[in-house]
Amino acid sequence: MFPRSTVFRALHQWRSIPDAPPEPSSFATAVRSSASLRVLKPLHAAVLRHRPDDLVLSVTLACRYSQLGLPRAGLSLLSPAVADPSLVPAGDTFLWNLLVRGLVESGAHDRALALYRHMRERRGGAQPNNFTFPPVLKACSYLRDFEEGVKVHGDAAELGYDSDVFVRNSLIAMYGKSGALETAKRLFDEMPDRSVVTWTAMIGAFAQNGHPEEALALFRRMLEEHGRPNRATFLTVMSCVIRCDDADDLHKLIIRYRLESEVIVQNAIMGMYSRCGKIEQARKLFDGIAEKDLASWSSMIEAYARADMFVEAMKLFRKMKLLEIVPDRVTLLSVTRGCSNSAAASLRDARLIHGFAIRSLLIEDLMVETAVVDSYVRRGSLSGARRIFDQMREKNLVTWSTMISGYGMHGRGGEALELFNRMKCLMKPDHITFVSVLSACSHAGLIDEGWQCFNSMTTEFGIVARAEHYACMVDLLGRAGQLEKAREFIEKMPIKPDSSVWGSLLGACRIHPDAKITELAATSLFELDPQNSGRYSLLSNIYTSLGKIEEAHSIRVLMRKRGVKKIAGYTVIELNNKLYKFLVGDCSNPQSDLIYRELERLMDRIKEAGYVPNTNFALHDVEEETKVKSLYMHSEKLAIVFGHINTRPESTIRIHKNLRVCGDCHTATKFISKVTKRKIIMRDSHRFHHFSDGECSCGDYW
DSSP: OOOHHHHHHHHHHHHHOSSSOOOTHHHHHHHHTOOSHHHHHHHHHHHHHHOTTOHHHHHHHHHHHHHTTOHHHHHHHHHHHHHOGGGSOTTOHHHHHHHHHHHHHTTOHHHHHHHHHHHHHSTTOOOOOTTTHHHHHHHHHHTTOHHHHHHHHHHHHHTTOTTSHHHHHHHHHHHHHHTOHHHHHHHHHHOSSOOHHHHHHHHHHHHHTTOHHHHHHHHHHHHHTTOOOOHHHHHHHHTTOOSHHHHHHHHHHHHHTTOTTSHHHHHHHHHHHHHTTOHHHHHHHHHHOSSOOHHHHHHHHHHHHHTTOHHHHHHHHHHHHHTTOOOOHHHHHHHHHHHHHOTTOOHHHHHHHHHHHHHTTGGGSHHHHHHHHHHHHHTTOHHHHHHHHHHOSOOOHHHHHHHHHHHHHTTOHHHHHHHHHHHHTTSOOOHHHHHHHHHHHHHHTOHHHHHHHHHHHHHTTOOOOOHHHHHHHHHHHHHTTOHHHHHHHHHTOSSOOOHHHHHHHHHHHHHSOOHHHHHHHHHHHHHHOTTOHHHHHHHHHHHHHTTOHHHHHHHHHHHHHTTOOOOOOEEEEEETTEEEEEETTOOOSTTHHHHHHHHHHHHHHHHHTTOOOOGGGSOSSSOHHHHHHHHHTOHHHHHHHHHHHHSOTTSOEEEEESSOOOHHHHHHHHHHHHHHOOOEEEEOSSOEEEEETTEETTTTOO
16 A cells, blocks of 8 residues: 555645646556545546546546445446447557456446457457456356356457466356366366466365365365465365364464454454354454454354354344444345244344344345345244235345245245246246245145146246255145155156155155155165154154054164264243243243143143144153153143243234144144134244134144
8 A cells, every 4th residue: 555645745736736737647556545435536536627538547546446345436437438439549458458447346347348349349459468358257257147258268269368377367267157167177277387366266166166175175285386375265265164173274374374363364264163163263253353344243143143043143233233333234134044044033033123124224135125024934924024025126036935935834825826926927937936836835735736836847937847846746745645646756756856855755654654655765764864863753753653663662773873863842932022942841941830830721621622632742652641741741832831821812922843843732732722712823843833713824734
């Protein structure tokens, strides 16, 4: 950075000699050294006053505006030349390069490509050189216009610049982003001399294409060949690290290269440790950053949200507000998605985040609006989600899919189909939209409509069905009791069934027990997904319901032998802005005595109304009476009773189970809603259940 005196000396010189302005080189230097918009704007005014037609100065200003976070201002400076390229001297390659680079740095990638094409097509015009191609290839990468990128590669080869190290680095980066990893690797291997940018570009190509191990291996090779990594290299490599040992080694290396004091590097180290599951280490690093920037706060909030530590994420989010640090869209997206996914979040949290988005004007951001819709859906307020959805000025495929999926999760398949049909009139659905609508059909038992949607994927929209679409269809057939048809459907699949497909078939056997199909699904699942504890528990319960007690016991023995640990079930309820968590047989709540007394009274009342305990969902190898008592102590029932005795009779009880709700609790909750005349909304790991007057929104189709 040049000293501030350079800037002010140049500015004073131009102001004091209006009739004989000095050479602009000193002002180009001053512009490049401007540390803030406050310093840059007077220089801009001086350029407009003395040299309004100087393209070199205009491009220099445009680049600096972009670097200081105001690309639109920079773009306005370049607009005359872009609108009329004849203003640019035909043979001045340097000036053409400056303009192309200025457009790229100002974010006008499409205009940069258009100007490059004009440069190539202009007769007797400037010829591109090794400084032309890097920004042009960068524009191709940003626009995902890889067909144009290949043409630009051809131009570089034709003019003899494709072996230039700067051009070759840009080609590797472009092909890496396009998914043409083999081409990028071939270009890398052909290079006799590689700069740090070359290594970083190739490491990035591996990382972007889902090959983190190869990226790390290439980084180690770079070190072995005495390459010296820079900040960009470390930032790229850190995104590939998922093991604690690798994170520690890389952290030590960063310290050795004396890069650990840079905030951008500290933020990346924090993110690296959080991905490795070392949240405490990430927080320690966060607390140690002397001058935290917005990315520091966003990274730590995202780390908490990813680790399902929503309470901690919200504490940090509130602290930001107290310190008057204004969150950006990245921060807001992290905390909103955390609200959607965490059992510790509540509808109140969704409303709080929504309110902040409105006040900060970020609600106009499409991604933020869509995330807010999703948070309302997953916190049980479908009406709130639909209200925001209807008010949105712009909707993309993700927005429509989110709302369609929301209706499916809440058991309202008809509304999901109606919305899907509306969407089809406006835009072409993608594979994610079809997963949403097929899942909605499955949850609502809409078999004919599900088949119609599945077939239309190929016939109407040319979308090739993936494993998740086949899993939805197996789920649809299985829930309807058509297990043989589901099995035949799997056998005829053109792709190999994965664990999601077999899991759907096994899940159907929970509703419609069938020993033969259960064993078929279980055998495949134990090969494909041997560490999923939920499969073992489900299979054990199915065997119990079929009266195969020995087989059920053998599954539990197998689970222990393989070291598969069962996930502990729990239910969460919010009361007066505080979360209460219940485990099976929980006695930790201060009101435990009152809860169990009221539970006993409630069980007697629902028995009189016709409830019969289903002991298939109780502990095994114990007396029948003990089984019944153990059912009463399930976490769902404890949370509901706690809500019942602590809330107003007209209010809705909202609970969240981390696993699928057990069959007996589902039945009991229907009866509880009838005898207490309370509305109960239960979210489990698969969907929502709205209980009212003895009925559930799922229609027992879950």
